[in-house]
Amino acid sequence: MSAELLELRGEDLLKAVSMKELPKVLLHEHLDGGLRPQTVVDLAKECGYDKLPTHDAIELGKWFNEGARRGSLPLYLEGFRHTTAVMLTAGALERVAFEFIEDMFEDGVFYAEIRFAPVFHSEGELSEDEVVEAVLRGLAKGEEKYGVRWGLIICGMRHRTDTEEAAKLAIRFRDRGVVGFDLAGGEAGFPPKKHLDAFHEIRRANFNITIHAGEAYGPESIWQALQYCGAHRLGHGTRLKDDLEIVDGKVVKMGRLAQFVLDQRIPIEVCLTSNVDTGAIESLEEHPFRVLFDNGFRVCLNTDDRLMSATSMSQEFEVAVKTFGLNLDELEKLTMNGIKSAFAPFQERIGLIFDRIQPGYRKIAEGLVS
Numbered sequence: 001m002s003a004e005l006l007e008l009r010g011e012d013l014l015k016a017v018s019m020k021e022l023p024k025v026l027l028h029e030h031l032d033g034g035l036r037p038q039t040v041v042d043l044a045k046e047c048g049y050d051k052l053p054t055h056d057a058i059e060l061g062k063w064f065n066e067g068a069r070r071g072s073l074p075l076y077l078e079g080f081r082h083t084t085a086v087m088l089t090a091g092a093l094e095r096v097a098f099e100f101i102e103d104m105f106e107d108g109v110f111y112a113e114i115r116f117a118p119v120f121h122s123e124g125e126l127s128e129d130e131v132v133e134a135v136l137r138g139l140a141k142g143e144e145k146y147g148v149r150w151g152l153i154i155c156g157m158r159h160r161t162d163t164e165e166a167a168k169l170a171i172r173f174r175d176r177g178v179v180g181f182d183l184a185g186g187e188a189g190f191p192p193k194k195h196l197d198a199f200h201e202i203r204r205a206n207f208n209i210t211i212h213a214g215e216a217y218g219p220e221s222i223w224q225a226l227q228y229c230g231a232h233r234l235g236h237g238t239r240l241k242d243d244l245e246i247v248d249g250k251v252v253k254m255g256r257l258a259q260f261v262l263d264q265r266i267p268i269e270v271c272l273t274s275n276v277d278t279g280a281i282e283s284l285e286e287h288p289f290r291v292l293f294d295n296g297f298r299v300c301l302n303t304d305d306r307l308m309s310a311t312s313m314s315q316e317f318e319v320a321v322k323t324f325g326l327n328l329d330e331l332e333k334l335t336m337n338g339i340k341s342a343f344a345p346f347q348e349r350i351g352l353i354f355d356r357i358q359p360g361y362r363k364i365a366e367g368l369v370s
Contacts, residue, residue: 026112034103034114040086153182159186180207182209336353
């Protein structure tokens, strides 16, 4: 890119480039946290669920977002009781999965990984296998129509005792679109090492692991995720900053955990807006994203829960550009970090770099020059 383009930062870049036009990768989004408000209303009506606070889609969207923005992960998670309650049939799950792909297409995301805990959707007539099959059908139909590539991640819940079963479920579907296993839910009081049987299953199968760690709990959670459980990626990883000595925005000393994450190129799935909503950080300005990025950590941007945090990948890009003064070259690097860290096969990742990212950003740059 020309020096001219590299000088465009922050608001100047946003005036020149629409974030929706940029090729984007999403690795961290929860299926039950990203429904369209109207879909929640429709599905509630279909299944007779009468506990929604309102049936007006616009007001419901505001309700979810206001409920999520209370600075607490447990409070943030309260809204999920409504979304999971309307996702108990094959038709509902297929619709939500299809709409996820449609939303990705409209937002300029060409590769996306979506995660969920099937156990929360098998409380009706469906078995967990049938739950996964319905989601896979919706994702496949979405790809067929819109061309967005995807991978499904199965979540075990850290407050439950059936994570080994969730791991086995993920392995059963690994050749049909499931690309990995995650441990999700509130961190405090539920350390990753309590679920070693699940991670042993995944590791013995040569499969992929991402773990929610360092969101609401400190470096100990990250250390356990890596050294006990063998995580290949870190969900959030915000509290890694506690292992860094930062003075005037610069790292003057790096702890052994942070150095390990850096040296091993362990991806960090950053979710800026969500981290403020859950209280993982007090404000965007205090987020360690810029420090991590500038010091070579493999960070990528994500949405976490589009419904709860009222966000999208384009909005996360905008937030990052406004808050941290990113330029176009840095946005391309973040996108490259995302696809390099994806659980897609190596050959697919390489193809997407040359077919989507590089030509996509080159086109935007050429448009700015002309």
